[in-house]
Amino acid sequence: MQFGIFTIGDVTTDPTTGRTPSEHERIRATVELAKKAEEADLDVFATGEHHNPPFVAPGNPPILMAYLAAATERLILSTATTLITTNDPVRLAEDYAYVQHLSGGRVDLMMGRGNTGPVYPWFGKDIRDGIALAVENYALLHQLWREDVVTWEGRFRTPLHGFTATPRPLDGVPPFVWHGSIRSPEIAEQAAYYGDGFFHNNIFWPSSHTRRMVDLYRRRFEHYGHGRADQAIVGLGGQVFMRKNSQDAVREFRPYFDHAPVYGGGPSLEEFTRETPLTVGSPQQVIERVLGFREYVGDYQRQLFLMDHAGLPQKTVLEQIDMLGEEVVPVLRKEFAALKPAHVPDAPTHASLVAARGAVAAPERTEPSVDRWTGTRAEDDNKL
Amino acid sequence: MSRIVVISGGLGTPSSTRVLADDILAHLRDDLAARGETLEETVVELRELAHPVMDAMLTGFPTGELARVVDAVAEADALVVVSPTFSASISGLVKSFFDILEPDTLAGTPVLLAATGGTERHSLMLEFAMRPLFSYLGAEPVRTAIFAATADFGAGSAALRTRVARGSAELADAVAGAGRRSSRETAGFVDFQQLLAG
Structure with a gap:
């Protein structure tokens, strides 16, 4: 099972000090968190994608991923999420394949639609088309990574005629893709359809939302013939704040909870920890809570934690990642591994995908049938 | 058996809004019995759920008792909604409760609309504020909507009783004539081939 952290890169005032980090500080802090994640022996670092303040998550995650690829050795770099709605699938195909090469295959990505209405029109889109955009754009991306020459026509972008997305995916194996959604059954269906x-x-x-969506995804994964329902590839998020004594954790986290833009003015910390998977307490409490996720989603492959939001100081976040790496994840690895039946697969990695592809005979590498130096030109006949 | 949920937006205890709700309920029990139906009623005092309603507005999901009420509303065969008139319109609390429901929760649900107010000059609030809301939500408000002004609880009570009787009979007809509504467990599910086809 893979463990890691994910960040949305929010720039939030620390409510206990009134201090707001600069964008520059927060961006450098993000890099530091990724390095810390590797040092703490975590497996995955996933960055959000954002186009509006108060966030500094990159508008194009491969920029950060490329930097992190050079700054780390083993860490898998992922996204949480890549906007499949407002990005051009052609650019996604190109940029993520490129960073896949730079990182030696340490890249996967998670598709999300984005729930901030105003962002869509900035990119010429409409949030009401969210599902349709996710379906069409991903279908194109999927094709661009698997077919060398693509001729395509759809609703949301200009047609492609004899187009080749470059670079081709590393070893001819596209990055593994996750689809993220809180409660759109269409997206669980989409993930299941493609396997x-x-x-x-x-x-x-x-957790009832999580259970319902994962259950649908698993049933449909089996329906589409990718394996048994319990072999579907499931990832979960989670949010924790830990101190040795649980009372200390609650006392320290409360002002951040009370003032966080996403929580503030709503239910109390106690209500929220009872009703949602948010866990504020001792490392042991976190271990028990996370093991409990398995009870409503089954054996799953990836667990990411949100550690760095709501204005928590960088020093505290680094301590949290250390605790995660030292006290929580080693226990979870052991416990989850002991519970997992042998036929349930691990999360796919580049190496496992290459191995699986090898088993069904690698496709022959051929040069795309275009002018190999300049690509096709407008004046070419374009009969490909 | 007809499951009817009564949503009362009164703030006092007792409130005239709840008094009107109880009057309607008493009529409904008889009217349903006359049509061979038994009544299983759930009366919801929104006042007790005011904080959870606002929490649900902020977090996006209802919890605890409010979640049970939302489920009961989704499963109900009909609703009776009684709101006080505040600032010439539906009470903010009642509106907020219906704002937090998932889309289509009320699709096809017969609803009897009722309101209370200090003066009968507010009575059209039912028609310009409440009826459009429930039409938008896809519910099926019956023709009669019942307004009870302060005066209606005194000398005007005979006329009020007539309106209650008429509204209740209309709702009982709607309930007795309707088939069971289907489960919403798989709402929103579309097969992927159909999604791909656009």
């Missing part, structure tokens, strides 16, 4: 992973953020919402 891709399904990720539920599992924070801010009651």
Whole structure:
């Protein structure tokens, strides 16, 4: 099972000191968190994608991923999420394949729609088309990574005629894709259709939402013939704050909870920890809570934690990642591994995908049938 | 058996809004019995759920008792909604409760609309504020909507009783004539081939 952290890169005032980090500080802090995640022996670092303040998550995650690829050795770099609605699938195909090469295959990505209405029109889109955009754009991305020459026509972008997305995916194997959604059954269905992973953020919402969506995804994964329902690839988010004594954790986290833009003015910390998977307490409490996730989603492959939001100081977040790495994850690895039946697969990695592809005979590498130096030109006949 | 949920938005205890709700309920029990139906009623005092309603507005999901009420509303065969008139319109609390429901929760649900107010000059509030709301939500408000002004609880009570009787009979007809509504467990599910086809 893979463990890691995910960040949305919010720039939030620390309510206990009134201090707001600069964008520059927060961006450098993000890099430091990723390095710390590797040092703490975590497996995954996933960055959000944002186009509006108060966030500094990159508008194009591969920029950060490329930097982190050079700054780390083993860490898998992922996204939480890549906006499949407002990005051009052609650019996604190109940029993520490129960073896949730079990182030696340490890249996967998670598709999300984005729930901030005003962002869509900035990119010429409409939030009401969210599902349709996710379906069409991903279908194109999927094709661009698997076919060397693509001729395509759809609703949301200009047609492609004899187009080749470059670079081709590393070893001819596209990055593994997760689809993230809180409660859109269409997205669970989409993940199941392709045999891709399904990720539920599992924070801010009651576990009943998570259970319902994962259950649908698993049933449909089996329906589409990718394996048994319990072999579907499931990832979960989670949010924790830990101190040795649980009372200390609650006392320290409360002002951040009370003032966080996503929580503030709503239910109390106690209500929220009862109704959602948010866990504030001792490392042992976190271990028990996370093991409990398995009871409503089954054996799953990836667990990501949100550690760095709501204005928590960087020093505290680094301590939290240390605790995660030292006291929580080693126990969870052991416990989850002991519970997992042998036929339930691990999360796919580049190496496992290459191995699986090898088993069904690698496709022959051929040069795309275009002018190999300049690509096709307008004046070419374009009969490909 | 007809499951009817009564949503009362009164703030006092007792409130005239709840008094009107109880009057309607008494008529409904008889009217349903006359049509061979038994009544299983759930009366919800929104006042007790005011904080959870606002929490649900902020977090996006109802919890605890409010979640049970939302489920009861989704499963109900009909609703009776009684709101006080505040500032010439539906009470903010009642509106907020219906704001937090998932889309289509009320689709096809017969609803009897009722309101209380200090003066009968507010009575059209039922028609310009409440009826459009429930039409938008896809519910099926019956023709009669019942307004009870302060005066209606005194000398005007005979006319009020007539309106209550008429509204209740209309709702009982709607309930007795309707088939069971289907479960919403798989709401929103579309097969992927159909999604791909656009």
